Amino acid sequence: xxxxxxxxxxxxxxxxxxxxxxxxxxxxxxxxxxxxxxxxxxxxxxxxxxxxxxxxxxxxxxxxxxxxxxxxxxxxxxxxxxxxxxxxxxxxxxxxxxxxxxxxxxxxxxxxxxxxxxxxxxxxxxxxxxxxxxxxxxxxxxxxxxxxxxxxxxxxxxxxxxxxxxxxxxxxxxxxxxxxxxxxxxxxxxxxxxxxxxxxxxxxxxxxxxxxxxxxxxxxxxxxxxxxxxxxxxxxxxxxxxxxxxxxxxxx
Amino acid sequence: xxxxxxxxxxxxxxxxxxxxxxxxxxxxxxxxxxxxxxxxxxxxxxxxxxxxxxxxxxxxxxxxxxxxxxxxxxxxxxxxxxxxxxxxxxxxxxxxxxxxxxxxxxxxxxxxxxxxxxxxxxxxxxxxxxxxxxxxxxxxxxxxxxxxxxxxxxxxxxxxxxxxxxxxxxxxxxxxxxxxxxxxxxxxxxxxxxxxxxxxxxxxxxxxxxxxxxxxxxxxxxxxxxxxxxxxxxxxxxxxxxxxxxx
Numbered sequence: 001x002x003x004x005x006x007x008x009x010x011x012x013x014x015x016x017x018x019x020x021x022x023x024x025x026x027x028x029x030x031x032x033x034x035x036x037x038x039x040x041x042x043x044x045x046x047x048x049x050x051x052x053x054x055x056x057x058x059x060x061x062x063x064x065x066x067x068x069x070x071x072x073x074x075x076x077x078x079x080x081x082x083x084x085x086x087x088x089x090x091x092x093x094x095x096x097x098x099x100x101x102x103x104x105x106x107x108x109x110x111x112x113x114x115x116x117x118x119x120x121x122x123x124x125x126x127x128x129x130x131x132x133x134x135x136x137x138x139x140x141x142x143x144x145x146x147x148x149x150x151x152x153x154x155x156x157x158x159x160x161x162x163x164x165x166x167x168x169x170x171x172x173x174x175x176x177x178x179x180x181x182x183x184x185x186x187x188x189x190x191x192x193x194x195x196x197x198x199x200x201x202x203x204x205x206x207x208x209x210x211x212x213x214x215x216x217x218x219x220x221x222x223x224x225x226x227x228x229x230x231x232x233x234x235x236x237x238x239x240x241x242x243x244x245x246x247x248x249x250x251x252x
Numbered sequence: 253x254x255x256x257x258x259x260x261x262x263x264x265x266x267x268x269x270x271x272x273x274x275x276x277x278x279x280x281x282x283x284x285x286x287x288x289x290x291x292x293x294x295x296x297x298x299x300x301x302x303x304x305x306x307x308x309x310x311x312x313x314x315x316x317x318x319x320x321x322x323x324x325x326x327x328x329x330x331x332x333x334x335x336x337x338x339x340x341x342x343x344x345x346x347x348x349x350x351x352x353x354x355x356x357x358x359x360x361x362x363x364x365x366x367x368x369x370x371x372x373x374x375x376x377x378x379x380x381x382x383x384x385x386x387x388x389x390x391x392x393x394x395x396x397x398x399x400x401x402x403x404x405x406x407x408x409x410x411x412x413x414x415x416x417x418x419x420x421x422x423x424x425x426x427x428x429x430x431x432x433x434x435x436x437x438x439x440x441x442x443x444x445x446x447x448x449x450x451x452x453x454x455x456x457x458x459x460x461x462x463x464x465x466x467x468x469x470x471x472x473x474x475x476x477x478x479x480x481x482x483x484x485x486x487x488x489x490x491x492x493x494x495x496x497x498x499x
Contacts, residue, residue, distance in 0.1 A: 236473065238461065246484055247485075249486040249487040
């Protein structure tokens with residue numbers, strides 16, 4: 001396949017995580033220069049090194065304004081600007097409304113909510129002059145609440161509507177920035193493994209989750225990376241403000 | 253898309269034609285159907301190149317489907333993709349909408365999709381999978397106060413798509429809907445009055461992205477959903493509308 005993102009600069013938050021790594025590798029394969037942004041700088045450097053000279057690592061805590069400012073300065077200094085932002089960093093701790101503490105709730109909203117808010121804010125500022133694409137990782141849990149994940153579901157619903165608001169604002173202002181929410185179902189990553197209930201084996205848990213996916217398998221990071229590559233490219237030139245679901249039919 | 257075979261209904265103009273051209277460009281073979289024989293000249297270059305065949309079809313008539321399936325298998329040997337793109341729109345207020353109008357909307361937008369899916373289904377099952385893309389409309393999800401028969405039929409078409417997605421999953425048949433917003437298709441151009449460019453310019457500001465879409469922009473999303481890149485995507489309704497559904 002021809003490369004769709006040559007000369008583009010893409011930043012991926014949570015770029016050193018399971019999903020983030022796959023997205024970074026895929027964007028690089030499409031010809032983009034990739035910024036692996038992660039709170040774990042060492043791991044981000046490893047991921048960037050694996051990709052090669054077309055990648056750089058930045059330390060980024062998505063919940064801190066200063067961290068965004070510094071991270072984007074480093075990107076601009078090296079590559080002159082930003083064209084694609086993937087707000088992928090996220091936090092999941094399963095806990096029902098009875099078990100979740102206020103701290104659990106606030107941590108979830110801070111990383112999933114504040115993190116994407118700041119990403120959009122800094123992303124729009126960085127891209128408004130010449131245009132770009134912002135992709136926000138929401139979740140099918142942001143469509144329907146689950147008993148075990150009230151904080152996560154609420155935070156991911158917030159991401160969807162934030163996406164719509166930012167998409168509309170960019171339209172109103174005449175910025176050539178598209179903003180799309182990507183809604184994965186259960187993807188086989190470390191985050192999903194952290195979700196395994198106590199006393200249950202990974203195999204039993206995955207089997208249970210698989211049963212909710214009509215397509216008969218869990219999502220793979222590459223499934224989501226495929227969607228990111230498409231939406232980040234000009235192939236998706238009329239798609240903005242939309243929910244883009246990649247979930248093997250689980251939310252039907 | 254080399255080696256893939258696609259059937260595209262309503263494929264001689266607008267979104268259908270753009271989809272056919274894109275898939276051919278990417279190496280697929282396409283079977284293009286349309287009601288109007290005269291419009292087949294639009295796709296003649298693809299036919300001449302050996303990448304496409306044209307079959308005259310009224311998608312609402314069950315018997316035409318066996319002809320389409322037989323011709324597809326005879327020419328290209330398999331069926332990987334079905335794009336149910338043919339559709340019609342009637343916009344009248346309720347008190348002027350006849351029962352006949354309602355039946356036309358259901359036949360053209362719902363029956364045709366049902367017949368198309370049912371016709372390719374056994375072949376896709378036997379082949380080990382396939383991808384179906386049903387072209388619906390934003391109006392199937394968001395009513396806009398006009399075109400109620402069209403909205404209702406498109407809404408039903410989306411429900412049909414999602415149920416088929418669930419049924420098809422076990423057989424690796426993916427079914428997705430695309431929901432185009434305001435696309436500058438041949439249909440719109442015909443309705444655009446004496447100064448189409450002016451109409452187009454006036455419609456732009458009603459859309460968040462500040463312009464109407466082009467058929468190729470829907471075609472590219474259809475091609476993505478039809479491809480193996482989208483192998484984990486089924487049962488979705490993808491708005492391709494420049495942000496309109498977010499308003």
